[in-house]
Amino acid sequence: MKEWSESEIVPISAISHHLYCTRQNALIHTEQIFLDNDLTVSGNIGHEYVDEERSYLDHGIPKETSYRVFSETYGITGIADIIEFPDIKSPFPIDYKNGKISKWENQEAQLCAIALCLEEMLDTKVYYGAIYHIHSKKRHEVEFTNSLRNTTIKAIEEIRYNLMNKIVPDVGYSKLCDRCSLYSICLPPKPKQNNINIFKPVEFDG
Numbered sequence: 001m002k003e004w005s006e007s008e009i010v011p012i013s014a015i016s017h018h019l020y021c022t023r024q025n026a027l028i029h030t031e032q033i034f035l036d037n038d039l040t041v042s043g044n045i046g047h048e049y050v051d052e053e054r055s056y057l058d059h060g061i062p063k064e065t066s067y068r069v070f071s072e073t074y075g076i077t078g079i080a081d082i083i084e085f086p087d088i089k090s091p092f093p094i095d096y097k098n099g100k101i102s103k104w105e106n107q108e109a110q111l112c113a114i115a116l117c118l119e120e121m122l123d124t125k126v127y128y129g130a131i132y133h134i135h136s137k138k139r140h141e142v143e144f145t146n147s148l149r150n151t152t153i154k155a156i157e158e159i160r161y162n163l164m165n166k167i168v169p170d171v172g173y174s175k176l177c178d179r180c181s182l183y184s185i186c187l188p189p190k191p192k193q194n195n196i197n198i199f200k201p202v203e204f205d206g
Contacts, residue, residue: 002072002075004072004075007163007164008075008160008164009075009077010074010075010076010077010156010159010163011029011076011077011078012069012076012077012078012079012110012113012114012117013078013110014028014029014159015106015109015110015113015152015155015156015159016107016109016110017029017106018155018158018159018162019105019106019109019151019155020104020106020176021171021177021180022158022162022169022171023168023169023170023171023186023188024180024182024186025162026162026168026169027168027185027186028182029159029163030162030163030166030167031168033182034181034182050065050066050081050082050096051065051066052065052066053065053066058084061084061085062084062085063082063083063084063085064080064082064083064085065082066079066081067079067080067082067083068080069114069118069121070117070121071113071116071120071121072120073116073120074116074117075156075160076113076116076117076156077117078113078114078117080093080094080095080114080117080118081095081096081132082096082132083118088122089122089124090124090126091118091122091124091126092126092129092130093111093114093115093118093126093129093130094129094130094131094132094139095107095110095111095114095129095130095131095132096131096132096134097131097132097133097134098134105148105151107131109148109151109152109155111129111130111142112129112142112148112151112152113152113156114129115129115144116149116152116153126144127143127144128141128142128143128144129141129142129144130142171188172188172189173188173189174188
């Protein structure tokens, strides 16, 4: 198994940033720049419940919060918000996210990376997890398909390459920029014509 140097290890949190915006991720993880806005502050407050390491039973199901995970195969490490253990061979990772219930590939890929770690650490298969949306207090289940796994692994490789080469990509403006806490630093140029947002969340009913 490959031995990774410290500089080659990819933080799992970078996966969500990278797939949201490659420049945002580079500013955070290469340039070490981060600012809060109302979205990040409210997310941090809602996230406090899972920020402390705890082991407990919930309706007979063992749960772990702030559970540290790693993978020597992929050279990634991070902290899972909650892991449910219906049985020792069936861990079910849950990631807490701010906002209403919606479906974003970048969030699902971050959760998938946690699943890859659990599979290696516990020598098992992890087929499903869930994202819990703090605002709506609902969660949607995520299936770790081959397609999602490939997206996750590709993102890990791209992040590592950018980090090792200190690359900060240039990107144009999109509607995603309006939600970004780094907008005032990045200042992406706006196009003259209206930009079409091709990365639109899918809202769930209920």
